[in-house]
Amino acid sequence: MSESLDIIILTFNEERNIEACLQSAAQLKANIFVVDSGSADQTIAICQKYTSNIFHHPFENYALQRNWALGNLPLTGSWVLNLDADHRVTPELAAQLNGIFSEKVAPEINGFLISRRTMFINKWIRHGGHYPTYHANLFRRGFGMCEEKLYDQHFKVTGKTQVLKTDIIDVITDSLTSFINRHNHWATLEAQYQVEQQNAPALDDKGQLVHPRLFGNPMERRRYLKKRYEAFPLFVRPVIYFIIRYFFKLGFLDGTTGLVFHFLQGFWFRFLIDAKIYELRKEAKKQ
Template sequence: MITGIIITLNESKNIKECIESLLQVCSEIIVVDSESTDNTVQIATELGAKVINQPYLGDGIQKNVGLDYSTNDWVLSLDADERLTDAAVQEIKAIDLSNTPHDAFALRRKNHIGSRWIQQCGWYPDFCIRLYNKNKTRFAAVKQHAAVQASNPYRLNADIIHYSFEDIGQLFAKPGRNFSGRAAKIMYEKGKKANALSPITHGLNAFIRKYFFQKGFLGGVDGMTVSLSSAINSYLKYAKLLELQRDPKVLEKENFNKIW
């Protein structure tokens, strides 16, 4: 038996399909909601999910909240904008979870912009551990880019679909997701330092990595766009960190208790 766990914040557009996807392999669904102001909670409740209200604590910490409410040892974690493919459903159903040497299972993630599957820039195969035994492992308790810390994972030959961004515009400014600002705050709290060259060097390195080493040039306009967005995000992350270090007025008004 598997428990599906989803963390949400204003995901009324996505939550129904995500829950329905998980119900193909899960006996219960837990939604950990970060005080949504739309009807995310209502939709989830109507579909039979157990909803836990929890102000956002950070990526890995938030994803672990639902573990205390799970009645099953095995957990399948999806973001609200992710779906299981038919192949993933079949692969998961074929696992003997009561008699496996593995503490977790990874799936390839097919990241999309709109309906376009982006195969370059490191966006595929993008293996992610999503099915794991909560008694043996869990997400790292970090505030951003958390991953399951498994000791003996196995890679399944199947994908999950990730509707990352609705369009190119959202790639640069996804509503409610200030990635660079959040990352800068996390780095500042950890004591990391930036200098005047940091934004430029990190931004340039991000573009070179995505466009050349991860073959974004093979992806045409989308490959270039993803590479540029990565460069801009990296540039802004270090520019904002530098601003926090050198501008007392900006630092004073920043709320470090609010991660989003």
């Protein structure tokens, strides 16, 4: 007896990205659901070529949008795959998932961890500890939810997960201007979150977030390392992180494009977060 699969894709003015995403998703034997948050371009028209399951919901933040979709769409599949418009299902992943779901999945498995293959200015970033990077995009319906964080959210799965060896392609930018604007926005959210965590450090204990564990699954291990990173002093930690990532983890092997990516994403972005934390702390002292 086979398993059934639903795919949820979030959109907002994604006419440049969405068709390639939908074409890749069509390789899977699945029902495709699109949740749009007010696109004013050709996004909806493109989606209508691939699915009639198009729903509209105002966007507050990524986590709330994801969890609204999981709780309110008329899903019928026993499994849910969560994609963004800039994701691409590789042929290898599609073949593997079609094979897995052609039979019953072991009942103790409630989720699959899939690595993202980051594409930056048409180059696959293979080094600097950036690949493989696993996410729990795929889980049994009712056994997964998105962390309620403003930035760097992961899907949290209840029960055992299994690591897959095939990838989702993540096309993270169409231009440096877009990359910088998005990361400036995300730096603001991450700075706010870290400052708030200083006053509410017990949030992890409520079970809302992926638990940081050094010897856990790849997501739990990465969350543990992030917590260790956050314990270092502001402005020192991005320097140390970039040195480790670019030199010790061989980020330099990604060439000139890799230098741009690792510097912007591995140093500038994190330095900007620290600067915004510094600014928030100074403003708090004035009150």
